[in-house]
Amino acid sequence: MNEHVHKNCEELLGSLSAYIDGDLKPELCLELEKHLAGCDDCRVVLNTTKRTIDLVHSPVEKPDLPEDVRERLFKRLNLDNYLASKSE
């Protein structure tokens, strides 16, 4: 925890999301990583934010379109002839 300035935490927080997306400029990346190495709290925030996004992506359920909704949609679009040929 050497020379840790907590004021930096809030400033660097704004870069966290871009950092996770691999979308942060290299010099800011370095600055953030240097800060993370010495700041337990920010590491927790980073890791739990990453996990939050992982959870969003976890394939628990991505429900298909209900068949009756699809049928009404096709009819509305005058695509009745193509109802049988589900192309997805």
Add this chain to the structure above:
Amino acid sequence: MQNEISLDALIAGDRAEFARLVDTYSSSIYRLGLRMLGNPQDAEDVLQNTFISALTHLQNFEGRSSVSTWLYRIAANEALMLIRKRKPEVDLAPDEDAESEENADGLKPRQIVDWSALPENELLAGEGKKILDGAINTLPETLRIVFLLRDVEGLSIKETADALNLTETNVKTRLLRARMFLREQLSGYYRERMIEEQK
């Protein structure tokens, strides 16, 4: 593997190709409608209006974005229009303060508890996913639409910006806010669970 949708065929009025477009994107657009409006009837309206509008405006589509980004753009507009109609009290105008990167209020983490090492099955057991879904539904609409397009449907920052007519900086700021909000909500939940397990 499915062939890509042919824009030329769509513009030429190929009905079979339009049906393929509908089948390719209707589940995603219906999900987006459900998440934005919160009920199946409104989600179905968003879905139908999106493809009717796409069919009407296909001739004007210049191909500056991909067909999918163009469709998401129509769907997002339809969803936001319906929200304006259903809930006129909701402010959909960008909040200048919230858009400012200097204004970090509301971003400051309150829950500092490390649940990131919990195994996936542990994370998904119980109410974790439900808490997350509930938290997504409580995000303000202007943040929720950005989060859904980027993190749920997997559009890039640029595609999300194109679909919502926002700058990439605005998308990034809103995404950060949405992610931090969800992190807070999940941290509160997992903190309780970890305390219970230690008892």
